[in-house]
């Protein structure tokens with residue numbers, strides 16, 4: 301009985317129930333269709349909303365991008381009261397106080413004096429000899445000082461001077477020179493200077509000139525190992541190494557072209573430049589020692605280091621390590637450039653193993669190494685290292701980052717002391733450390749080098765500690781007292797006596813004065829988020845790398861469309877044209893950020 305009742309309750313789920321009742325069947329079909337339409341409609345609505353939202357997001361990010369181009373940078377200085385540096389381990393508030401503005405003005409005036417002297421006595425030549433008031437072509441007649449100065453003029457808002465220099469580049473810069481050029485010096489000064497001028501101004505003239513000289517240098521990489529020969533005839537090719545290296549290539553000369561040549565590929569869409577220089581690092585990676593410390597000579601035929609040679613963060617080693625870090629930054633820290641960071645971190649362990657402290661004052665310094673023995677000597681050139689360490693510190697976890705930053709601060713203090721202990725308050729070329737004596741000047745000349753002020757600029761940005769600005773200001777004043785003469789700036793033959801030499805090095809305008817100017821400017825002026833400086837202080841814009849991200853596909857063929865700068869520079873050019881007309885622009889150029897050797901016989905400068 302119970303079974304009969306339950307089966308009669310469930311009879312409506314049986315098809316025969318509906319076959320006998322056609323009206324109910326019709327109702328059921330209608331109900332099913334209505335519910336299905338409802339569900340489908342809702343899903344379509346949700347999908348459409350999602351599409352709409354993602355389109356709006358795209359529009360928003362495009363608008364943000366355009367806004368960024370118009371204002372110059374995400375952290376525009378129109379809001380410069382509170383500047384934040386994202387790359388910094390801790391957020392730091394920066395104030396542009398009147399003292400900074402006044403000091404920046406003094407540095408700009410120094411640049412104007414250096415530039416006007418060059419224009420007057422050495423126009424178009426490589427370097428000015430201020431004492432004899434003439435020019436000298438120490439780099440083959442490529443207008444080294446002029447090209448090295450382009451971006452400094454631009455950043456400081458010296459636009460008439462920039463335009464005048466641009467005309468010389470357009471009409472007189474000729475690379476077809478029967479001259480044995482240093483691949484390293486020509487790359488960092490000329491290729492780097494031209495690319496930076498292009499990135500800042502958007503003027504294609506600079507890019508085509510950079511490509512011309514890049515093409516002339518390129519055969520230098522045609523060695524059996526891919527490690528470049530360090531010298532090449534600009535008119536005839538024919539690469540070779542300097543006689544005094546015994547046929548070897550120099551470490552720094554071989555590993556300091558990556559930033560410039562990768563940038564050249566990114567901007568021209570031609571992968572050949574990037575391929576050559578990236579292969580060098582892959583080859584070096586094969587022989588990389590476990591402490592990351594490479595001797596200064598490598599054989600271009602075998603690709604093997606000369607293990608008897610010196611290991612140093614000074615002359616002939618220095619910028620190799622600098623570029624490992626900076627290529628990683630230039631490559632947006634992506635998978636494609638991970639090996640650069642890994643190699644750099646290994647080398648920083650090596651650097652730490654070379655650090656010793658003086659007695660009695662406990663200054664930290666970086667030794668040099670030959671075989672297994674350390675020598676207590678440090679070049680002023682190695683004073684770029686505190687800046688490099690500060691820049692690389694944020695890529696570590698918090699504990700290691702603090703340790704590396706603190707080492708950077710210790711080394712910077714040593715470098716500042718290099719200046720403070722001499723009667724002229726200018727540093728000598730290198731220092732020796734003896735027990736009980738702290739440090740003594742070795743080679744006593746000073747050729748207007750930038751490394752210490754470079755590091756001070758990095759440390760000030762990363763710590764917000766104004767002491768670094770004070771130190772930089774003291775160094776600037778020492779240059780003013782000792783090196784400034786009516787016809788330019790000269791180096792000193794001896795930092796003890798103050799005897800002057802007869803050369804205004806092009807890197808004084810490219811680097812020393814630029815870093816000093818930036819030391820007294822808000823960090824959004826050429827911000828570390830957007831720019832990476834080559835070893836000659838030429839800022840190169842960081843652009844997306846998508847090999848991810850090389851311009852080269854795995855099969856070695858070029859990718860169809862390289863990342864383009866031209867569109868992104870449109871707004872900047874417009875802003876530049878407007879701003880050039882304003883007087884305020886002249887006074888406060890910084891508010892438009894983005895518009896805005898070696899031992900023995902020969903040394904890299």
Ligand code: DMJ
Nearest residue numbers: 619749750807835836905
């Ligand atoms: C510059 O040409 C570069 O900074 C290079 O890396 C080292 N030598 C000079 C400045 O001292």
